[in-house]
Amino acid sequence: MSFLLLCFVSLTFCKAFQDLKSSQEISLESSTPSVKAPIINGDTARLEGYIKGYDSSLEFTTGIIYVEDVMEHASFPVVVKVFPDGRFEGKWPLLFPSYTSMKMGNHWIPIYMEPGKTLTMILDKEDFEEGAKRRDSQYQFKHTQFKGPLAQVNSQLQGYKFEQFNYNRLEDQVKSYTPVEFKERQMTLHQKQMERAKAYIDGNDIDPKAASIINNEILTKNAIVLFDFEARRRYLAERDTSASLQNNEVLSKPVSENYYDFLQEMPLDDKALMVSDEFSTFVNRFEFSQPFTSNNPTFHIPLRQPDKDLLLDFLDQKGIELSEMDRKLITISLEDEKTKEDSLFLQAHEDSLQLFAQKHGPILKEFFKRSMKDQQPSKLAYYKAYWSNRDSVLVHQLGLKDSWTYEVTKIRNLEFALDFIGPEEAGEYWESLKAGLNYEELQRKGQEIYDKVVLERESQPYAIEGEGAEIFKEIIAPFKGKVLFVDFWATTCGPCVYTIKKMKGTREQYKNKGDIAFIFITDIKGSPEKKYQVFIDDQELEHSYKLSVDEHNMLRQLFKFNGIPRYVVIDREGKVYDDDFAMHNFNAELPRILAANPSEEGVKTGD
Template structure:
């Protein structure tokens, strides 16, 4: 009996010690997280380890990884504890998700001091409670009274009247709009404090990235330059697009829920359709109508297979069958739901434009894929002209087409469609393309400039400048390769100056004449092959060509000749006004040497970078390690940077962002290229600079003068040596 009592006492003591040494928290609460994939299902705290059981929910047959550098962090002290073991997987190796899309692993960390009350897991899950009594379901986030009051104040200042329809007299309107709202459940620890709206002027090809500034309490706002109504997206956390419709001069409010962002994170295999959005303001009901319409997911894999296995007319018939089904679904939906006329118009337009884009994309890439797969007979079947008769079904004079997000792709495919491109190619291949003949050849230019040249050099050039050299002269040129090399090296700068004086102006004037002839041929193609009358979409294509054409026109006289021809076929007043403004912008009456940076938070980010270099001209390079052209440009300029290193007059500055330039790749490349003055900004700060200089794509080059003003915000770095002499005459060779 005594022995049994001792055994029982020992067992009780053992259990009490075990309980004291092990504490388990099931479904611990947390404050905020930016991963919808990882969920801490259980935490076990012992004297020897801290175990986090992670329940993973993700796309079936996709993978996740865990890093040997993962940590948990004491929220109070910031002390970090690095992971020691991964159970259920291998560090830095793929863990494939099963059919269910659910899996569990255990991360083993060092033991935590008893004083730790809350921990963070990496920079993914914040404020995980170690209190066993604090488990349970999190309460849904709500809009705070202060934010509600702010929203009401902002909306009270906005116009109450919206567009009645999309007819031309009121459709185009140059007024700024505002997007406001809040993200319920937002926390600055999520790692982003900006969103972005890709605002594009479809009439001019100009991009206006607009930053959405997010305050610590989750409220956000953005001011959007507009010239027409748009149905577009606001991008948050670099990944998630939230749809919204807005009109010039209006203010729209969106209330978003961070939990839905986490759902989108889990469903990364699709373009997640956000539905839990509350709109407020005069355009709220129309936004809700557009949001709730059921849409299907486009499958690129299915499209790609059809493109490579179906003949053009078979693909078209198949696509039009799907289009008819979508239109039938739309008609049934309209019968069952009370929709505004504007909603009906936009929903119908989106279906039509998506269908047209798919048909265009099939035809557009066939030559590329045919070269990749020369044995594929389907890809060798030419696309007949009749393939494009789907364009006849589109309302090409209806401005409402421009509202839809799909229009951006449509207008690009329309202006570069196969029939137009063939017309252009045939023109250049024909004898109608005028040949260049400068007023003076290079040899005559050297004599004009009284440049001494060797007899061998003179003989070589006298043959080179001939339009029709004899066979014997061609043989002589082959034997004079060393002379050719010496001339190219010795007279490099003179060749450039000759080109600038005699060749380039002639080429640019000739380019305008060619463009006019090509547009005449396109007019015929539009009417005779495509069976279309002149229309507003075709007018837009003409206006969209102007920026590039004016840039290469050299003189206002040349540019005006082109514009005077094109505007004869433009009947939409706003487009005529836009074209005239582009001409005035390209050739201003008064040249402005530089312009000061605006007084804004965006400019302040930039000033912090450039202020230490005051007194120097700065060549700013916006780049990324993940951008091929950026990397190539920096490599090409390495010798030039070395040539001018430590010079007192100008300097190079390189700006990238953390997401586009991973730290390891960034450090290695900077070292390899011997780059100085490099800045790797947060995505938020980089977004601000994108808005400041209005760029989406990189590389982008900007020149800042000695006072810190903007000298050129679209600098051509490839022509650095020549442009340097124009900016700093002392370097003019």
């Protein structure tokens, strides 16, 4: 590859790859529903209640629930507000019934919710104190009461204690057991858990909804363990080069295709499986399991040298005045076979070539983009082959039929695929994919995703509104008229710390330009005081704010993010310009952002 092309590549980042109403009762029977039955419709779910004995000693004023749309592969946090008298309440849009958990203080409390219904809970301060004493975030509360139409299901779920796999022992088991041995042990434990669940269900007149959830929780947990064993085994075999592992006979044993036959016993065509708290993890492990990923087609872009005469003509057409030295540098740089003298000449003038690439970056980008486009294989053909391969693996290797769960994986992948393929061929891809979907709900969801990604690609800045808005507005008030890059981070977050360190030079570059500001927001739990102070001093974070956990929860809900780092761009008017900014593309994106947010004086994007 020519030095000039390398210069261009180094300057360019590759960017790849409601309130709905329904009065219909949603069936959660374990029998397979009709293929065409549109039983998933959204509405608002409401949680309310109070904590007996609540006072400031509990040190929390909010709870938080992570709401997932597993079909769209998306999630967002919902804050449950706790009032001074101990009352609490929260509401959120919910597409389908969900068995999930609320985190309040340091404790996880399981709850079952349905769209259009209200769950009332009575909690007790004693349980929070006992859980804290035991240092057990999963401590099963003893005094919880449920009221309302969902009370019976929640009470019955609370009465059943699920067994958890000890992941601390997984790596030792990977090194000690062959896949056949581990699976045999795990399936024996699984069978005992299913028998215990059956005894609980049969002996306590359990509601069919609760029974379905209990069974599906056990099924999905078991599948996740088996997937994780294989994945960890593969990781160690491929990446750990220590002699002890390289000579480990257990790791040399292959995984047979029938290792995955546990999937044949799962109700993959039952939409009720999606209600399980573990479904999101299960479907992730399923779609990225070895039988599928090992059969993915390759997408290889062969980079050929651009034609030097075409480039010189292109630069002439653009009115770029080239000196004789410029022409010589371009010509030699793009030669397929270089002499020793050519290489020495390029080394001697490396700075000049780099300067030329920086000065004419946008025009070179346009030329190389055109040149490389002709070399690219069809992205549409790649994704058609991708699903053709997976369809074959599903039937011929896994021995499974098409199902609700398998088609959910196609919708979960849709947004990424559309973005990768591009708007020109996105419509053809979606129509091809939609033709193979047997569920009306998935067709509707896919159409929503297509409309969002392709038809509504250019989003407009929006005002900051909702609970938590005042907290955020107070933070950004001193920076009125500036373009703000807001970083939600923590000292305990490795990627957060890495990016902040990497951006130190960039922050320094724009420190005195007046038009841009970098703001950092964390919370007291994620950033312990001593490490926090040392880090912000070392990184010279001028505008850093450390909030309480409750305040931080409100901002997570406001911007709908669960994980960090999360980057948000605020325009000069105080509106949200981008609520999920790719900070690694800062240098490439800044000119576009500033062009969309001009100021009277303007700002230079680099010296």
